[in-house]
Amino acid sequence: MLLKISIWSLIVKLAFSANYDFTYNGFKGATNLSLDSLAALTSDGLLMLTNDTYHGKGHAFFSVPIQFKKSPAGKVITFSTLFVFAIVPEYTEFGNHGLAFVLSASEDLSHAWGEYYLGLLNETNNGKPSNNIFAVELDITLNPENEDINDNHVGIDINSIISNYSTAAGFTSDDDGQFKNLRLISGEPMQVWIEYDGLNMQLNVTLSPLWMPKPKTALLSYTINLSSIILDRMYVGFSASTGMAYAYQYILGWSFKTDGKVPELNISSLPRLPQTTTASKDKLKNISTWLPISLSVFVLMAAAGAKIIMVRKEMFSELREDWELDFELHRFSYKQLYKATRGFKHEYLLGVGGFGRVYRGVLPDTKVEVAIKRVCHESRQGVREFVAEIVSLGQLQHRNLVPLLGYCRREGELILVYEYMPNRSLDKLLFCEGKSTLSWSQRFWIIKGVASGLLYLHEDWERVVIHRDVKASNVLLDGDMNGRLGDFGLARLYDHGGVPQTTHLAGTVGYLAPELSRTCRVKTSSDVFAFGVFLLEIACGRRPIDREKPEEQQVLIDWVSANWRKGTILETRDERLGEEYVAEELELVLKLGLLCSHPLPTARPNMRRVTQLLHGDIPIPDPLLNQLNTKDSAFVKYEGSNAYVMSFTSISSESLLFTGR
Ligand SMILES: *[C@@H]1O[C@H](CO)[C@@H](O)[C@H](O)[C@H]1NC(C)=O
Ligand SMILES: *[C@@H]1O[C@H](CO)[C@@H](O)[C@H](O)[C@H]1NC(C)=O
Ligand SMILES: *[C@@H]1O[C@H](CO)[C@@H](O)[C@H](O)[C@H]1NC(C)=O
Ligand SMILES: *[C@@H]1O[C@H](CO)[C@@H](O)[C@H](O)[C@H]1NC(C)=O
Ligand SMILES: *[C@@H]1O[C@H](CO)[C@@H](O)[C@H](O)[C@H]1NC(C)=O
Numbered sequence: 151m152l153l154k155i156s157i158w159s160l161i162v163k164l165a166f167s168a169n170y171d172f173t174y175n176g177f178k179g180a181t182n183l184s185l186d187s188l189a190a191l192t193s194d195g196l197l198m199l200t201n202d203t204y205h206g207k208g209h210a211f212f213s214v215p216i217q218f219k220k221s222p223a224g225k226v227i228t229f230s231t232l233f234v235f236a237i238v239p240e241y242t243e244f245g246n247h248g249l250a251f252v253l254s255a256s257e258d259l260s261h262a263w264g265e266y267y268l269g270l271l272n273e274t275n276n277g278k279p280s281n282n283i284f285a286v287e288l289d290i291t292l293n294p295e296n297e298d299i300n301d302n303h304v305g306i307d308i309n310s311i312i313s314n315y316s317t318a319a320g321f322t323s324d325d326d327g328q329f330k331n332l333r334l335i336s337g338e339p340m341q342v343w344i345e346y347d348g349l350n351m352q353l354n355v356t357l358s359p360l361w362m363p364k365p366k367t368a369l370l371s372y373t374i375n376l377s378s379i380i381l382d383r384m385y386v387g388f389s390a391s392t393g394m395a396y397a398y399q400y401i402l403g404w405s406f407k408t409d410g411k412v413p414e415l416n417i418s419s420l421p422r423l424p425q426t427t428t429a430s431k432d433k434l435k436n437i438s439t440w441l442p443i444s445l446s447v448f449v450l451m452a453a454a455g456a457k458i459i460m461v462r463k464e465m466f467s468e469l470r471e472d473w474e475l476d477f478e479l480h481r482f483s484y485k486q487l488y489k490a491t492r493g494f495k496h497e498y499l500l501g502v503g504g505f506g507r508v509y510r511g512v513l514p515d516t517k518v519e520v521a522i523k524r525v526c527h528e529s530r531q532g533v534r535e536f537v538a539e540i541v542s543l544g545q546l547q548h549r550n551l552v553p554l555l556g557y558c559r560r561e562g563e564l565i566l567v568y569e570y571m572p573n574r575s576l577d578k579l580l581f582c583e584g585k586s587t588l589s590w591s592q593r594f595w596i597i598k599g600v601a602s603g604l605l606y607l608h609e610d611w612e613r614v615v616i617h618r619d620v621k622a623s624n625v626l627l628d629g630d631m632n633g634r635l636g637d638f639g640l641a642r643l644y645d646h647g648g649v650p651q652t653t654h655l656a657g658t659v660g661y662l663a664p665e666l667s668r669t670c671r672v673k674t675s676s677d678v679f680a681f682g683v684f685l686l687e688i689a690c691g692r693r694p695i696d697r698e699k700p701e702e703q704q705v706l707i708d709w710v711s712a713n714w715r716k717g718t719i720l721e722t723r724d725e726r727l728g729e730e731y732v733a734e735e736l737e738l739v740l741k742l743g744l745l746c747s748h749p750l751p752t753a754r755p756n757m758r759r760v761t762q763l764l765h766g767d768i769p770i771p772d773p774l775l776n777q778l779n780t781k782d783s784a785f786v787k788y789e790g791s792n793a794y795v796m797s798f799t800s801i802s803s804e805s806l807l808f809t810g811r
């Protein structure tokens with residue numbers, strides 16, 4: 151009887167537990183939390199969502215689902231949460247990727263991806279209403295894939311990693327009404343209030359440094375009907391991820407309440423961060439009162455000096471193995487590269503590509519301008535072969551290839567040094583808003599250059615090199631506006647199994663030849679396919695898939711081939727060219743683009759033929775084009791996936807270098 155009553159009361163409690171609240175002033179001995187992946191409780195009582203693991207993620211949920219509706223079809227009730235977090239990044243200037251407060255229908259997010267998916271979603275379910283995921287992200291990385299506004303923002307994510315609303319992180323001071331920026335990766339603890347008013351359907355997010363009372367003005371106030379997103383019961387918690395770089399992402403304290411004002415945290419009882427900077431500041435204050443005892447000061451300074459030397463040593467540490475002796479000539483020291491970029495400072499960052507971050511730098515000794523690419527990869531397996539290949543690729547010399555000057559290795563990281571290309575990448579000029587700065591003659595010149603670079607890789611060097619990622623953003627422009635192919639061979643590193651989840655990364659959606667999804671064999675004809683798409687991009691001045699265009703224009707190949715059949719192929723040209731173009735050349739480029747991106751690999755010309763066609767040495771064959779049919783189009787199968795998201799499909803491939811042909 152007693153048992154029955156207690157079970158009954160438990161059921162009653164669960165079913166009607168409309169007011170749920172909990173408070174964690176630190177997480178020492180905390181219960182009712184489910185942690186996974188990298189997430190762990192530290193002995194100091196911190197909830198650590200991610201550690202120094204690259205390409206990882208971590209989740210922490212309150213293990214009891216919380217009732218968010220009074221009736222299953224009803225409105226979402228009022229709720230609020232307050233938490234204190236700190237993000238301690240790998241480098242002072244950056245870390246990846248950020249953390250989020252999450253309401254999720256399931257506490258099992260093991261299928262979600264790290265990186266810019268923040269451990270919330272993956273490529274397949276991103277954007278689907280069936281996810282029932284609501285998150286407030288604290289994002290520390292600028293990701294073009296997420297349409298991020300900057301690398302330091304707060305966003306509202308509804309079933310998608312592309313935020314419905316986002317704003318730069320900061321707070322409005324109660325004293326002077328001025329907006330003050332807050333750097334999320336400063337390593338300092340900060341408080342976040344997230345409050346939802348169920349009656350007015352208003353969501354407020356407020357941010358402030360730890361020691362400041364809650365600012366009166368919310369950072370963002372967003373009206374949103376959560377009824378269809380939030381289910382009757384949801385799990386509440388946190389998700390965080392790392393990527394090319396890592397960050398320790400901590401929660402110091404957390405309280406949550408439905409139907410009312412969230413309990414305050416007791417700030418003085420929150421755990422301390424395992425970090426020396428804040429502590430040593432306090433110590434210094436005290437030291438100053440002890441100054442008369444100069445001896446201890448001296449000892450301390452000596453100790454600090456030793457520590458600085460140690461830290462510096464660690465800072466410049468690299469990985470060097472015996473087999474690398476052969477490549478000594480091509481090796482840069484990390485210290486050199488560190489100096490060249492003033493410590494990989496943010497203002498030297500040129501961009502973030504599929505493979506890593508690229509910095510601009512000036513080599514300290516020779517004063518040569520370089521582009522430095524940091525490629526993260528975890529296992530050492532295969533690095534030897536890769537370095538050997540990279541070095542041999544470094545011997546490639548052609549005026550339409552970006553010269554590779556050398557490399558450097560660190561734990562979990564490979565750094566490649568290229569000659570700096572002053573006019574950056576072609577996509578920046580091609581897809582910029584407003585008037586295009588690229589004339590037709592410049593475009594035609596770039597096309598011919600890239601064709602000649604690709605021909606060299608395919609046929610004219612001692613071995614066949616397949617580029618595997620030909621696209622406008624991989625074509626760089628030198629000071630004379632020559633198009634130069636960059637990044638060749640990089641796809642190879644990922645074949646060696648360096649990066650989890652992205653193991654067989656190869657190419658970019660929108661440029662992948664259709665046969666790759668069936669045969670998994672990378673051939674020169676798949677490069678020709680991508681080159682065809684590239685030709686269309688240049689002539690039409692737009693990306694291969696553009697969802698903002700009317701339906702029939704969204705897929706570039708389909709649209710151009712439809713126009714070709716109607717006899718209006720020139721109408722697909724980039725309007726920004728005005729009347730300044732050579733009709734014959736433009737038509738040639740468009741037709742050749744279609745021919746190269748033919749769905750049948752055997753129907754595509756090889757690069758030698760492409761070059762002859764471009765120079766008008768032979769007339770372009772029309773009949774082949776007749777077989778082009780929208781249904782065959784390579785792009786149909788990519789509908790639904792986001793263009794320009796790296797393809798994570800497992801296309802494993804043959805070696806990049808086919809020897810002995
Ligand atoms: C954990 O759950 C138990 C039972 O549901 C509850 O009594 C306890 O207060 C919870 N602890 C916290 C910290 O909320
Ligand atoms: C990071 O967390 C993972 C998972 O808990 C663990 O295996 C790994 O050893 C941790 N790394 C460090 C340096 O503590
Ligand atoms: C994405 O997550 C869903 C679960 O939400 C899972 O079923 C699916 O297999 C995942 N897809 C990938 C590509 O990991
Ligand atoms: C959030 O944005 C997505 C598309 O970006 C849109 O489909 C959805 O309706 C938006 N949700 C809300 C509640 O505004
Ligand atoms: C949200 O902010 C607005 C304006 O700052 C305020 O009027 C409103 O009461 C706030 N709502 C909640 C739930 O805090």
Ligand SMILES: *[C@@H]1O[C@H](CO)[C@@H](O)[C@H](O)[C@H]1NC(C)=O
Pocket residue numbers: 375376377378
């Ligand atoms: C909120 O959304 C739910 C479900 O989509 C709908 O039934 C309800 O009418 C909406 N409420 C308001 C006030 O628009």
Ligand SMILES: *[C@@H]1O[C@H](CO)[C@@H](O)[C@H](O)[C@H]1NC(C)=O
Pocket residue numbers: 416417418419
């Ligand atoms: C806050 O924590 C401190 C230290 O643990 C404790 O002495 C103090 O009583 C707490 N204050 C409240 C209001 O609980």
Ligand SMILES: *[C@@H]1O[C@H](CO)[C@@H](O)[C@H](O)[C@H]1NC(C)=O
Pocket residue numbers: 432433436
């Ligand atoms: C600083 O010194 C005072 C007294 O000398 C002591 O009470 C206090 O705890 C010290 N603070 C730190 C951070 O060591």
Ligand SMILES: *[C@@H]1O[C@H](CO)[C@@H](O)[C@H](O)[C@H]1NC(C)=O
Pocket residue numbers: 572573587628629630631
């Ligand atoms: C290309 O680079 C040269 C030399 O740095 C410069 O003079 C020219 O303006 C650049 N052109 C464009 C379009 O950026």
